[in-house]
Amino acid sequence: MTRPIPVPLTSEEPVASVLRILSLREVENDTFTAYSLPQVRRVYGGQVVAQALLAAAATLEHPSRVAHSLHASFLRGGNPENAFTLAVQRIREGRSFTSRFVRAFQDEREILTMSASFAPPENGLEFVVPAPKVPEPEGLRSAIEIFRAMNHPVGRFLGKTASFDVRHVENNLYTGSDPARAHIQHLWMRPRASMPPALSQHIHRALLAYVVDQVMFEPAMRVLGLSWMTPGMSAASLDHSMWFHRDVNMNQWLLYEGTCFNVNSGRTLTRTRIFTREGILVAEAEQQGMLRIPTEEHQGSDRWGFGVDSRGQVSVGMA
Template sequence: MGRPTDDFPDDGGATAAVLQALDLSADPTYPDLYQGPNLSGPRARVYGGQVLAQATVAAGRTVPADRLPHSLHGYFLRAGDPTIPIEFSVERLRDGRSFTARRVHALQEGRPILSMIASFQEHQSGLEYAEEMPADVPEPTQVRSALEELAGIDHPAARFWAQESAFDLRHVGRSLFLAPDPDSPLGRQMVWMRARAPLPDDQLLHRALLAYACDQVMLEPVLRRAGRAWVSANQSMASLDHAMWWHRDVRVDEWLLFVQSTPSAQGGRGLGAARVFDRAGTLVASMAQEGMIRLPADA
């Protein structure tokens, strides 16, 4: 089987579906209230990255176009029902000379499933430095894609990753799709990621899509350090909260490298952290997510 290339693979309309989900409709009666549809997935609840990205777009709809999100902090409060549309209620907390703050509640039948605060800033000059990307990382064309690894496996999760996902994931080293990784006791990992189709030139959209995509891998280092895989039996995982900082403009239809770690796990919770670099080695974002993780030994 040949090596992956830099060509965009056929995504079967997955990218268009994500873009449609992020094209929120405004409520004509209530200001700053938006609604978005849900995407299908391998689980019986709404994918958290979808809600996070939609909330980012909803907040951005109420902010001047020259101000982009630089940070968000959100809590996942309830599992979302994929059969019920989500309403996004935006609260205008502050409109300053340089910064704008918004709070967003994602609601289903009046009950919040996500609460998020995001901060936006106009472009400004100032102190500039950044951590460097690790050296000698294989290029994405030298790493096997999840599309290749899971092709032909008749399982809902495998079909999602190989056929329905809008993003191409390529783990540097072993993935955790089918088996644990015995060679990474500290849980560190690197993953290349890129949208499977070209995207519009809209920086708010690209930043929201980075929030969408990262939720797919943020808790993987916790599984890796625990010696588990996504298919390991009798485990339960759910995102609890998410923090994210965009440092520079980003394009998710160009290759991004997630450099990940897990600083701590305790109390049935595990923390995943990531630094995100573009292919040129520029640090474009940092993020952290804590999740509930219950393993058989915890029962």
């Protein structure tokens, strides 16, 4: 059977929970079982993307190759209480590139499809776009501090379970909108506890895919004057692409610059660039999402929003 990528574990929560769910179980050749984080009403999309990427990486025939791109389509919301299956199809094994296609199933229904491409590091032409000039993370307010100060079930939930420390340069969108309504935002992020030193580059890139999904909507929300607490707001990822340019170290502070390019017909298009503290661009992600608020035509379901539904269940789109 195809062996999954080994994920070194840690005892430090809540980071330990993220590493545990990235540990896949082999079922048969090129097929794996995956599980979800507890207490979330819908499976977090970034989690499935990260798990699908690791499933594809487990089938590599060349150990020097690492993911350089992925393209995912979210088809249905998953139930976090049930396991799901990741089936990998070996598309191509070329001299320089490896291509894989992954299908994620739950209860025999597809919830995600993803293509991924892998290649080894290569010397050649180089150009690096300069990083934006922003304040250092130490002088910015931590999202964990904000969550713990909130008199709200969402704040209490995320204050305990959020695995990454997020620090916005501009106004955060957790409790209210940004009056500036800019279409660009900046934030720093790193784990709340150190990841094990033995993590392979496969795991670091999967972790980056895991966390970036939580901030992809924010540039669109910011320019529209929305927040994660906007009543009746519905949000869901539709298509997600990502490109890895250089090795990633998730134990370091990384700068995420998000830009909104378009909002219409209930859909958004945003792009996030990820830089090291030294100003090196390591990755980019682009996402089309569904974003709606109640109108005369649409009342809003709250199914994908960031809040509490009528039954008191927490609904979050964050790690």
